[in-house]
Amino acid sequence: MKEKTAIQEFVKGLWDENPVLVQLLGLCPTLAVTVSAENGMAMGLAATFVLICSSFLVSMFRKVIPGQVRIAAYIVIIATFVTIADRFLAAFAPDISKSLGPFIPLIIVNCMILGRQEAFASKNGIWRSLMDALGMGLGFTMTLLVLSSIREILGSGTWFGMDVMWGSFSPWSVMILPPGAFLALGCLIAGANWLNNRRKA
Amino acid sequence: MNLIVIFIGAALINNFVLSQFLGICPFVGVSKKVDSAFSMGMATTFVMVIAAMVTWLVYNFILVPFKLQILEYVAFILIIASLVQLVEMFIRKVSKPLYDALGIFLPLITTNCAILGLALNSVLKEYNFSETLIYGVGAGIGFTLALVIMAGIREELELVDIPKSFQGAAITMIIAGSLALAFMGFAGLI
Numbered sequence: 001m002k003e004k005t006a007i008q009e010f011v012k013g014l015w016d017e018n019p020v021l022v023q024l025l026g027l028c029p030t031l032a033v034t035v036s037a038e039n040g041m042a043m044g045l046a047a048t049f050v051l052i053c054s055s056f057l058v059s060m061f062r063k064v065i066p067g068q069v070r071i072a073a074y075i076v077i078i079a080t081f082v083t084i085a086d087r088f089l090a091a092f093a094p095d096i097s098k099s100l101g102p103f104i105p106l107i108i109v110n111c112m113i114l115g116r117q118e119a120f121a122s123k124n125g126i127w128r129s130l131m132d133a134l135g136m137g138l139g140f141t142m143t144l145l146v147l148s149s150i151r152e153i154l155g156s157g158t159w160f161g162m163d164v165m166w167g168s169f170s171p172w173s174v175m176i177l178p179p180g181a182f183l184a185l186g187c188l189i190a191g192a193n194w195l196n197n198r199r200k201a
Numbered sequence: 202m203n204l205i206v207i208f209i210g211a212a213l214i215n216n217f218v219l220s221q222f223l224g225i226c227p228f229v230g231v232s233k234k235v236d237s238a239f240s241m242g243m244a245t246t247f248v249m250v251i252a253a254m255v256t257w258l259v260y261n262f263i264l265v266p267f268k269l270q271i272l273e274y275v276a277f278i279l280i281i282a283s284l285v286q287l288v289e290m291f292i293r294k295v296s297k298p299l300y301d302a303l304g305i306f307l308p309l310i311t312t313n314c315a316i317l318g319l320a321l322n323s324v325l326k327e328y329n330f331s332e333t334l335i336y337g338v339g340a341g342i343g344f345t346l347a348l349v350i351m352a353g354i355r356e357e358l359e360l361v362d363i364p365k366s367f368q369g370a371a372i373t374m375i376i377a378g379s380l381a382l383a384f385m386g387f388a389g390l391i
Contacts, residue, residue, distance in 0.1 A: 024226075024229060024370050025226075027222075027225040027226060027229065028222050028223060028224070028225045028226070028314045029222075031222040031225060032221070032222035032223075071282070071311075072279070072282055075278050075279075075282060075311075076275060076278075076279065079274045079275040079278050080275060082274055083271065083272075083274050083275065086274070087271075101325075102318055102321045102322060102325065105273075105274050105317070105321055106223075106314045106317060106318055106321070108274055108278050108317065109278070109311075109312045109313070109314045109316075109317050110314070111226055111312055114312060174382075177381075177385065178219060178220045178222070178381045178385070179378045179379070179381040179382040179385065180378070181222065181378075181381075182374045182375065182377040182378030182381055183374070183375060183378035185374050186367075186370075186371045186372070186373070186374030186375040186377075186378060187371070187375075189370050189371040189374060190364075190366040190367045190371035191366070193365070193366040193367075193368075193369075193371060194365075194366035197365060197366065
């Protein structure tokens with residue numbers, strides 16, 4: 001395979017290898033926190049922060065960490081940054097921190113982040129790993145933002161807390177309940193498949 | 202009475218997979234055959250119960266007395282990762298057939314967010330030791346239940362004509378949505 005440039009590493013995370021829609025990684029927070037656009041955005045940014053910082057550290061230490069204990073080492077690195085992100089949110093955005101609940105600590109076991117360390121940061125230099133992490137993180141945040149916007153607009157008739165629907169619109173409350181998360185994500189994945197199939201054809 | 206409520210709550214009403222979205226990855230990944238879904242569910246339940254007990258002990262007897270709650274996440278994930286290793290070695294020594302049946306699923310459990318979620322939740326809800334234990338058992342059974350039902354449906358799905366865009370993950374999500382809708386019916390139980 002041809003070596004990709006740093007820019008290509010960045011771009012691939014946005015669509016071609018989008019972590020949620022194509023690789024189906026990190027689905028738990030995707031489904032759980034996308035009740036409102038604000039939550040989805042906060043979750044995406046928190047995960048991006050953790051991903052970038054851990055990719056940086058892992059690629060920096062990739063020659064020092066012994067192979068047998070690498071997963072444990074990655075997890076400890078990730079857990080440290082998650083603790084930082086969690087304390088930061090609790091201090092500066094207590095409402096969001098409360099509504100995300102246990103899903104901030106659960107970024108630790110988000111398979112997207114661990115997957116990028118194992119598949120990319122442990123084999124590539126710092127600069128390329130940073131671009132890869134940035135692309136994946138932005139792809140994740142964008143998907144979360146789209147999904148949470150769909151759910152919030154249909155389920156509560158608002159977007160980032162503002163009324164956006166016409167007066168007589170009655171909210172589909174199922175969209176902000178658990179089933180709505182699955183249905184909306186299913187349709188989103190199908191939409192992405194449809195677009196990709198058309199593009200190829 | 203309280204214990205029964207916790208058990209039913211964890212297994213059915215707040216089902217870990219279908220209403221709390223914990224453990225979605227194995228739910229999508231390992232739900233193609235009923236057999237393997239059942240093995241995965243059992244292995245997860247096993248680790249869940251042990252992890253719930255150990256993390257509870259560590260939290261209340263080590264982290265709280267030394268005021269180290271900030272290390273909660275790092276400590277929990279290390280406990281879970283080493284527990285999974287121990288359980289794997291133990292099963293390999295004690296029962297070879299069980300090890301072969303669970304084999305590939307065991308390492309996957311470390312990154313199952315249901316385990317860490319369970320540990321974090323029981324700290325958040327301030328459960329005592331027996332409540333934590335029951336909570337773990339209930340959550341594990343609920344997880345197994347969701348996985349097996351899903352696998353049963355997906356086995357039938359093999360024979361169905363699905364629109365091209367919906368094949369694979371998309372239809373799985375839609376089915377999970379309908380299952381979640383059905384599980385909402387349990388809300389009236391308590």
